[in-house]
Amino acid sequence: MAIAAAGLGACERRPEPLKIDNALTAEETARGILTPEVMWKMSRAGSSSLSPDGMTLLYQQTDYSMAENRGVTTLWVQDLASGAVTRLTDTSSNNVSPRWSADGKAIYFLSDRSGKMQVWAMNPAGGDARQLSDFDRDVEGFGISPAGDRAWYVQRVQAADRRSADIHKDLDKSRARIYDDLMVRHWDYWDEGEHMHLFVGDLTGGKMQPGVDIIGPQAAWDTPLAPYFDMAEIAWNHAGDKVAYTCKPLKGTEYAVSTDSDIFVYDTATGETRNICKPLTGRNAGPGEAVLDLAEMVGYDKYPVWSPDDRKIAFRSQRRPGNESDKERLLVCDLETGRLTDLTKDFDYNALNVVWDGNESVWFIAPIEATHQICRVAVEDGEVEVLTAGDHDINAFSRAGDRIVAELCTISSDTEFYEVNPANGALRQFSAINKPVYDRIRMGEVQKRWVETTDRKQMLTWVILPPDFDPARKYPVLLYCQGGPQSVVSQAWSYRWNFQLMAAQGYVVVAPNRRGLPSFGQEWLDQISGDYSGQNIRDYLAAIDDVAREPWADQSRMGCVGASYGGYSVFFLAGNHDKRFKAFIAHCGIFDFDSMYGQTEELWFVNNDYGGPYWDKANATAQRSYANSPHKFVDRWDTPMLIFTGEKDYRIPYTQSLEAFTAARVRGIPARLVAFENEAHQVFKPQNSLVWNREFFGWLDRYVK
Numbered sequence: 001m002a003i004a005a006a007g008l009g010a011c012e013r014r015p016e017p018l019k020i021d022n023a024l025t026a027e028e029t030a031r032g033i034l035t036p037e038v039m040w041k042m043s044r045a046g047s048s049s050l051s052p053d054g055m056t057l058l059y060q061q062t063d064y065s066m067a068e069n070r071g072v073t074t075l076w077v078q079d080l081a082s083g084a085v086t087r088l089t090d091t092s093s094n095n096v097s098p099r100w101s102a103d104g105k106a107i108y109f110l111s112d113r114s115g116k117m118q119v120w121a122m123n124p125a126g127g128d129a130r131q132l133s134d135f136d137r138d139v140e141g142f143g144i145s146p147a148g149d150r151a152w153y154v155q156r157v158q159a160a161d162r163r164s165a166d167i168h169k170d171l172d173k174s175r176a177r178i179y180d181d182l183m184v185r186h187w188d189y190w191d192e193g194e195h196m197h198l199f200v201g202d203l204t205g206g207k208m209q210p211g212v213d214i215i216g217p218q219a220a221w222d223t224p225l226a227p228y229f230d231m232a233e234i235a236w237n238h239a240g241d242k243v244a245y246t247c248k249p250l251k252g253t254e255y256a257v258s259t260d261s262d263i264f265v266y267d268t269a270t271g272e273t274r275n276i277c278k279p280l281t282g283r284n285a286g287p288g289e290a291v292l293d294l295a296e297m298v299g300y301d302k303y304p305v306w307s308p309d310d311r312k313i314a315f316r317s318q319r320r321p322g323n324e325s326d327k328e329r330l331l332v333c334d335l336e337t338g339r340l341t342d343l344t345k346d347f348d349y350n351a352l353n354v355v356w357d358g359n360e361s362v363w364f365i366a367p368i369e370a371t372h373q374i375c376r377v378a379v380e381d382g383e384v385e386v387l388t389a390g391d392h393d394i395n396a397f398s399r400a401g402d403r404i405v406a407e408l409c410t411i412s413s414d415t416e417f418y419e420v421n422p423a424n425g426a427l428r429q430f431s432a433i434n435k436p437v438y439d440r441i442r443m444g445e446v447q448k449r450w451v452e453t454t455d456r457k458q459m460l461t462w463v464i465l466p467p468d469f470d471p472a473r474k475y476p477v478l479l480y481c482q483g484g485p486q487s488v489v490s491q492a493w494s495y496r497w498n499f500q501l502m503a504a505q506g507y508v509v510v511a512p513n514r515r516g517l518p519s520f521g522q523e524w525l526d527q528i529s530g531d532y533s534g535q536n537i538r539d540y541l542a543a544i545d546d547v548a549r550e551p552w553a554d555q556s557r558m559g560c561v562g563a564s565y566g567g568y569s570v571f572f573l574a575g576n577h578d579k580r581f582k583a584f585i586a587h588c589g590i591f592d593f594d595s596m597y598g599q600t601e602e603l604w605f606v607n608n609d610y611g612g613p614y615w616d617k618a619n620a621t622a623q624r625s626y627a628n629s630p631h632k633f634v635d636r637w638d639t640p641m642l643i644f645t646g647e648k649d650y651r652i653p654y655t656q657s658l659e660a661f662t663a664a665r666v667r668g669i670p671a672r673l674v675a676f677e678n679e680a681h682q683v684f685k686p687q688n689s690l691v692w693n694r695e696f697f698g699w700l701d702r703y704v705k
Helices: 026-031 252-256 499-504 522-526 535-548 565-574 593-599 603-610 620-627 630-636 654-666 686-703
Strands: 044-050 056-065 070-079 085-087 095-100 107-111 118-122 141-144 150-158 194-204 234-236 242-247 262-267 273-275 283-285 291-293 301-306 312-317 329-334 340-342 352-357 361-368 371-378 384-386 393-400 403-410 413-420 427-429 446-452 458-464 475-481 508-512 553-563 583-587 641-646 671-676
Touching (some): 242 301, 262 301, 458 535, 593 603, 630 654
Parallel strands (some): 475 553
Antiparallel strands (some): 234 242, 262 273, 371 384, 458 508
């Protein structure tokens, strides 16, 4: 492995490189199984892209130091002809979001090596590193025009005063936040008046010049959208004179109840902005009978991608307002005529990761039966072809000429890079990022089962067996309840809820794709909304009962675990499980629907999934939801319960977990609460993760194993 110089001046002082030791200890090698400590020694690769000539893959990789309780991200390239891998940056700074220049002669990236996150460039060998931006605030994301003469970048701006000391300037030591409208909090932060704004400026003399805030300095909304701020929602056209971006220009309660974002196009020559999602009134013709009613453009519209000739923009669109889990249609807007075409009208799956193939067809990823596959569709006839096949998740891909490289993972392996044959979808792995770990541990068998549900439908359920599984033995069994609730139980590799990690500790894991999950058609997904306590709960029980009938499954040793909506499922099943389970584990679960409505932030979600607010007594769907809130069944609780929460979780605030813990203890049920001070809805920090896993498996070993 070659490590290139970063091109910094000899007098510039840099932090010491973070020491990374991914080697397994002798004891870990002797055990030969996946443990939390081994998992945190794995490297995490992503953000890959092919060079314009298709000969080199650029990507970033994150590695962690458990002792330092932090990670560092470095940039790498792999030569596809020789297979040689080169690290371009060292571990003294974080270097992220790499992308090629249009001519392939430079690599642009973000780096904090100057003390702030700024835009840098280097040559493809890693040398001649130079700082392009030097702004007073961190750059959150960027894009360089194809000609290299302009840049868009994203920064936080103070768009409104929320702090008491800013409003009452004579009381500068006061500490309060003041609001007249929603949203007060979002995901993991309080709204203190800062928003992400998009700037466009010149790049001259090797320096990015301060740009124009094209959102508007006082605009109290974000581009890209909060709370995830995905920079893929912004794109230069190929001529480099227009920027397409995603925005939801709403605020207050209107923002909190709406998913109505649109695609806007900013013209650098005129300074004008155009909304392409609402270009006309009336109706717009699509292919065949696909007539697109513009009244349907009231849900999420996101991720613009320009056609090579800049005449069209492809983007993902949801028809129904307030439903963040509606089908993600693949739409194409003809910028000359304003015509909007739905390319996936007859395709009952979402469209993700859109990439043009010339001007006549589009590639994309679709979740299909708990996997993710590459598909393509012609712009004119709209007939979708599924290119790849197999039990895997393709999470991203890039194209250069006739070459396609995908990021692929499975339940048994984290992301590796594969070349995809564009003619037949054949896959060839060419990376070996975590081979030193895989070579030293044993994974369990992953079985694919189709379970009959109570309404006589077939449900795909993954069953993960312990390593060295012996069918003559009896094993404890875990029912895994998925969160979302509309998130597929696919072939994903997770560093939080890892099925192979659970199996390696001696448990059979049952992971059903119950009602409400994508990749099985929109009807299957939609069923859960307004019916949290209904069919999907019966689906869970159908899956665990099916596996429990196996001779190797010990029905006297079964547990139930889950996070978010899965945590709700745990709380609900705790009062409705008919003595099936010996222990429950809930992470950031919904316990009390009434209080949840007033505590959460994205009200469009609870309005859609509950059916409405608790005070709407005439709304039968909503009233059924609130009548079946888990806290209504606490009198039936009889089983030990471990509860995790994060104090910075504002999606399902930690008070929900406190309510559940209080109920369990007052009722005399063995319970344990683990509240992370510096985590939100998920646990990300290395040492917190080890605590989480020790508590998780300690509880299961005590009450189930």
